[in-house]
Amino acid sequence: MVTVCTISARIVVLDPEGREHIGLFEQGMEGPIRLGRAPENDIQIISPYISRRHAELWPHAEGVLFKDLSSTSGSYVDGARVEAHVLRLGDSLHLGSPDGLLLQFKPLNVDKTFDELPAHSKTEVLKVLDLDDSQYLSTSGSFDARVAVSKGRVAAQTAGTTTEDRLRTLIMLTSEMLPIGKTDDLAQKLLDEVMRLLPVERGMVLLKGGEGLLPRVWSVKGKREDATVSGRMEAVGLEPEMTDGLRTADMPELPFRPIKTVTDQVLTEGVGLLTLDAPGDERLERSRSVVLQSVRSILAVPISSSADIHGVLYLDAQHAMSDKDDDLLDWLVAIGRQAGMVIDRINLEERQKVMLESMMRGLAASIDARDGLTAGHSARVAHYSVGIARAMGLDQAEQYRVYYAALLHDYGKIGVDDAVLRKPASLTPEEYKHVQLHPKYTFDILSKITFPPELVDLPLMAASHHERWDGKGYPWGLKGEAIPLAGRIIAVADVYDALTRERHYRQPMPIAEVLAHLEEGRDSRFDPEVLNGFRRYFDQVLAKREDALERKRSRLAGVSEGGLTTAGFGPASEEPDTLFHTEDDDSDVETDRSSAPDTGAGFSSDLV
Structure with a gap:
């Protein structure tokens, strides 16, 4: 009961x-x-x-x-x-x-x-507002909601033949679009659903980019094509002799070309357009593409919000569409508006993400200013950590979490005395204990920042890189899988970078010794699965790069070329092996000491 x-x-x-x-x-x-x-x-x-x-x-x-x-x-x-x-x-x-x-x-x-x-x-309440021109959605706002229809209001047969059916479909599609986090994914979902519901043969979502519209996804009934357009791509322009064409030098080959006269009017005026007889429509009489592509019926609506018109949803067919349903265009305008509001949200989240990352890099850079010799440590540890995470098969969302945590893993050293951090000799027991406080400082400082939900564990992930697999680490003595996976990954990357770089108190350790040193920590200091992931990453990426850099150093030093004889992973300006925005390697700071006294815990305490 x-x-x-x-x-x-x-x-x-x-x-x-x-x-x-x-x-x-x-x-x-x-x-x-x-x-x-x-x-x-x-x-x-x-x-x-x-x-x-x-x-x-x-x-x-x-x-x-x-x-x-x-x-x-x-x-x-x-x-x-x-x-x-x-x-x-x-x-x-x-x-x-x-x-x-x-x-x-x-x-x-x-x-x-x-x-x-x-x-x-509290409970969020979804309100259905009074409609202006569209009976499905209020379109009052920054743009005129006029709907221009040639030769009467007509529509195609769909799975739902009543206003109630269409409203139900609109609500369902809106609920499926709301959680989407990428513009191209949204464009694909929008086009897939509309093409499934409507008796059209071709469809395309075009979004603003540069100075014009860029095709993002398109579909031809029976054969679907996808286009991924990078942010660096030039806006689609027109050749002088191509009234309705797209400049092919700037685009992947398209299976068809939308009618530019239509997409221009929809974009500039914010209206929905429907024509049943494109060849006989006086608005399209100068369009050669209508004739060349045998287009008969066209539907196009803006993808817009109250803030902006983001693009155009374009559909056409080589047959005459039915006139049995007179509100299809209203329904499609409402779908375009819902998609536009989702794009507003996606753009806002992207801006917030960029701001968050720049803030994190700024925090890391504030540590960098303390010691030029160890500059770049945080960025390198972040790169290595992402490489390990990728080698372990973690998805991109988890790789981002690991990256951000690694970037800020030593921020707590802002509370450690400069004289201790830069001391060119072994630390005293008191100094060692002082340095050991930095993970707790990291946790305390980062816990005061409100991170987005997907990064809510970042303070603990960043601060746990000195915890040990056997539970003998600090600051909390966490053991095994109680240590966040990101912390276990950062621990390996942190040690690798510290040992392969010059420090105030020693020269870099040879790569073979570094790898042996890491292996000594298997099952005691380090998670064995993380070490396995690191070895895969090293064999696939780091070893080749290290070998090339070592030969380059040898040539510059005027000595014979050789293999991996010394460490030093490369200059801080080296291009990282990561997809993330971390091109400025010199903006971060090394955070490890290798002259601390032995803890007696079964692994040389070369790092704190």
Whole structure:
């Protein structure tokens, strides 16, 4: 029997910064409130002592039932670790340790208004607005919503033959477009669905680029073609003798050419166009492409939002379209508007991403200014980390997470004394302990930054690169898979770069010794699977590049060419093996010491 909540109450968790994180229990509620470090939880807490999915709270006859989901650091009541515990109003427990984060079960303050409740307890409401020209979507805004239709309003037969069917299809397509994160993916989805629903033979999505429209995807019934256009591609221009053509030197070969007179009018005026008899349409009488391509019917609408017209959805057929449905163009205009709003969101996210990366690189550059000899360390570690992640088969989204964490892995050294960082001799035990604080500083500083959901774990990933596979690392003593994968990857990349570079206290170590040094740490300091990924990356990429650089150094030094005899992975300006925007290798800083005293933990403490 399912227990439902009989009271209105709230779960309150105080994070390390003293901020309240709240989850609401309402009368009649059946499902749980989930708590953890991952963004999909109802209550998200960023702390190394909180697991990604730490606990759930369920309605109970006496209050709520707290269930620990086998978390790493546990949950505690009166100092004792618990797996399940019934909380009554006013009860509390601790997360992560006996005196860890405080969780309280409190009555709901009924005097609070809806607007005062936390954001995650509110429900977004989708509103259907009154329509102006299109009965499916309000098109008031920056552009005139006129729809120019030649010789009457006509439409083709579709899977839905009523306004209600079309509205249902519009809502479904909109819901499928909303989560798309790339413009080309959106263009493909839009065209695929429209071509599936409408009796047209050819279709193309053209988006603005440079000084004109660029075909992004196109489709011919029975044969689909895809075009990927880079941001560096020149805008599509016109040859003087090609009234409706596209300059082929700038584009992949296209299976057909949209009618430029139509796409120009749709783009410049923001209107939807439909013609049933293109050869006899006076607006197209000067278009040779209509005749040459035997085009009979044309549908074209703007892909627009209230902010901009982003492009054109163009469709045509070599047969006459039906006139049984008189609102198809309205429906297509509404779809174009929905796609335009998704593009607005994608563009905003891209700008935010660029801003975020530039901020991260700026933070790394602020460390770089402290010591020119170790400049470029953070960028190189980021490159190596991405290479290892790629060799391990991680997807591109995970590679980005690893890259960003590696770029900022040593930012906490901003709190370490310059004299210690640049000391050309072994560190004293006190100095060693001082340097060991930098991962915790990294975590504390980065935790104050609000990262996007996909990077919410970045502070912990960046700060865990000195944790060890055997649990003897620092700052938290995490062990095995409790260490974030990104931290395990960065640990290997960090050591590799530190040992193959000149430092204040030593020359680079020969590559063979570096590889042996890393192998000594297998199953103790390093995750063996990460080491395997590093060896694949080294064999496929680093070894060849290192060999070429070493021969170049030998020639410049006037000595005979040889193989891999010394390390030094190359100058900081070397082009990295990565897809990410990291061309300025000199903007980051080395963050490792190799003269620290031996820890006695079974692996030479050459790095801190």
